[in-house]
Amino acid sequence: MKNERSNFYSAELPLDALTIDREGGESLQRQIYLALRSLILRRVLQPGLKLPSTRELAKVIDVSRNTIVAAYDQLSTEGYVETRQGASTYIVDLPPPLEAKEPQAENRSPGISKTGKLLVGSQIMSFDPQNCALRPSTPDVASFPFKTWNRLQSNRLRRQGAELFNYNFHGGLPALQAAISNYLQAYRGVRCEPDQIIITSGAQSALDLLSRLLLDPGDRVWMEDPGYVNAAVLFAAAGADIKPLPVSEKGWDLEDVPDGPIRLIYSTPSCQQPLGLTMLMEQRLRLLDIAYRKNAWIIEDDFDSEYRISGKAVPAMQGHDVQNRTIYVGTFAKTLFPAIRIGFMVIPRELSVEVSRAMLYSGHHVSLPLQATLADFIGDGHFARHLRRTRRLYSERRDYFLDLCRDRLGDWLEPICANVGIQIAFQFRQEICDVDFVRHATPRRLNLMALSRFFRSEPPRHGLLMGYAANDERSTQKYVAELSDLIGGYSPANAGKRPQQKSVS
Ligand SMILES: Cc1ncc(COP(=O)(O)O)c(C=O)c1O
Structure with missing residues (x-):
């Protein structure tokens, strides 16, 4: 100066x-x-x-x-x-400086909407981000071929023209749509053309978009009970009247169809969330028939059916739908890894224009360079190879986990069905409130999930939903031993009477 x-x-x-x-x-x-x-x-x-x-x-x-x-x-x-x-x-003559005030009744912010409150009002399950432990539905990330992935990604970025870097293809990259369509036709029995595949940011965002696009307040949704809580939250936020479709080891109870119109049926027929059951053909055909009679849409959420332990994969219900009422939803969260955030839906032609426009406005679409890498990963055969490898690995891990559970936890927990998927639902043999038990177990960071949370009707079943796929033998031993210590010290003396609680959703 x-x-x-x-x-x-x-x-x-x-x-x-x-x-x-x-x-x-x-x-x-x-x-x-x-x-x-x-x-x-x-x-x-x-x-x-x-x-x-x-x-x-x-x-x-x-x-x-x-x-x-x-x-x-x-x-x-x-x-x-x-x-x-x-x-x-x-x-310039500026207005006087704005006054900052401590929030009081008269100057509180406008807050969130009624829909927003419905959306965020449910209890969130929290997991330890550093440690999978027994977290449900968690694949083994260490088995993912990151080297191959990185090579494909850098090849794509190097040789790609402008199309991957602009506002293009909000419904999905054509190469990935084609790759998924081929896979679904060949392995999941889905009837589709590539342009019916809409790529979303995980299956959850497909469910979000569909609930906003298909539901008005007061519309009736018939959904599995127990069922996927995060779908129920979206339907409730859309103002839907949710009616339970009971599911148990006996199957899907399709006798008690709700009176009046049904707008949407939500189901996970190939791997029921959370029980892991598979819907038999007779029930699939009956469910489709009910949808036709009620003039309802069906969301078939096929989130975790690639890992079937006995027998071949059961083809999707969508493949039997002759009236195009089924919207098939899938994800790569379990076959690759959850944070990849790529899912998809197969939409009936009748909804093509609406869904495609809604994708543009919702911003649910996925990074195009990422889609291109996945298209190459599938197209070059790496996806099929990874599936074969992880199927073998998870099958061994599941057997090991189940044997250990039988040995160490068998007096308290009984598996409900362990045929499909990378998680297993167990039911408590004693009168133990699972929510209390999970709370009690929190300091051990085992990432357990209470089964009762998936139930809307009373009384819920109590148990634990646990994942096994991410753990080798040593970690499985460690976690099962910890759980056995915990349950041994907890039950039956501390168990108390199980409350008739309302599940969260
Ligand atoms: C039944 C069901 N649908 C959808 C999803 C969400 O999948 P994504 O991680 O692709 O959003 C999950 C997640 O576990 C699920 O259990």
């Missing part, structure tokens, strides 16, 4: 306040802009005051004129000064 001062400026523009550090990291232009802005905001420089010309100020503080021009330009762009009468710059 120049030390000599012009009388003219010192009267109105306090140059002391324009201290600049010529050695510092911040540019001179930014320092001058910040200093002037501060003087304006503190009203040291009064509204209407004419600033010195850029030439004059540059001379006084000994910087280049361009530096002052740039600082003035920034102040003008942000609305602190304005240029009037040719080239003169004046301070």
